[in-house]
Amino acid sequence: MPADSHADRIVMITGAAKGIGAATALAFAREGATLVLADIDTEGLGAVLAGLPGSGHMAVRLDVTAEADWAAAMARVGATHGRLDVLVNNAGWGNLRSIFDTTPDDWRRIIAINLDSVFLGTMAAMPWLEKSGDAAVVNVSSIRARVVGFGSGPYSAAKAGVEMFSKVAAVECAQTGRRVRVNSIHPGFVDTPLSKAQGEEARAARAASVPQGRMAEPEEIAAGILFLASRAASYVNGTGLVVDGAFTAV
Ligand SMILES: NC(=O)c1ccc[n+]([C@@H]2O[C@H](COP(=O)([O-])OP(=O)(O)OC[C@H]3O[C@@H](n4cnc5c(N)ncnc54)[C@H](O)[C@@H]3O)[C@@H](O)[C@H]2O)c1
Secondary structure (H helix, E strand, O other), rough: OOOOOOOOOOOEEOOOHHHHHHHHHHHHHHOEEEEEEOOOOHHHHHHHHHHOOOOOOOEOOOOOOOHHHHHHHHHHHHHOOOOOOOEEOOOOOOOEEEEHOHHHHHHHHHHHHHHHHHHHHHHHHHHHHHHHOOOOEEOOOOOOOOOOOOOHHHHHHHHHHHHHHHHHHHHHHHHHHOOEEEEEEEEEOOOHHHHHHHOHHHHHHHHHHHOOOOOEEEEEEEEEEEHOOOOOHHOOOOOOOEOOOOHHOO
């Protein structure tokens, strides 16, 4: 089996109802993986599930900020598959408010969805990841972990936390004999339904700010996630993969 194959791998993706998560689910399924799709948007999950090639996929309603939801979802994964090979902590959300307009509730919500989620998910999944013998966690961070954009205060703080948490988890897994690699991925501007909804002018301005002259397609982020999760990345651990059309290179 080629090292980049995901045939027979059990892969769980949060925020899988649309955008990067949905594109990643399709890419894994095309490689022969069996998917566990998780989101709060059950209607969206149903649509993604219906479009996946292969069989044995499941969808679970999971609020990534809720410890009890994680426990219930992982109990289902354990009962069905007895292991988990890949966890993609992808669900995330931010607003575009200056820190001076950010309320404590905004702050807590954004930190919870983007950062608490990664800790809760990684810990809840760990017993099943350990059973894989060759597992990977990919945490979806952002270029906002590295460079500032207007209105990215709590979001940047959370995404930088995701990057550092990934490194700590990678080191602690390796040093405690757990065969679980942990990496983060840092997308630049991605052309998702959200960016399309922001209008043509805003999209064009974003595209023009990127050296490659365009936003990423969700499939281009999915490709990075599949690489980090694959056996081809067997010595890639505790690092962050930037996929941004050279945005942070200038
Ligand atoms: N789109 C971009 O330009 C971009 C750039 C860098 C990083 N990212 C990151 O990529 C990830 C995916 O972004 P996207 O653009 O595909 O977003 P999206 O809004 O298209 O999809 C996010 C999904 O997460 C789900 N979600 C939100 N809160 C949740 C919760 N509490 N529990 C479970 N699911 C929840 C939503 O229902 C949605 O299906 C996020 O972590 C985001 O921060 C996106």
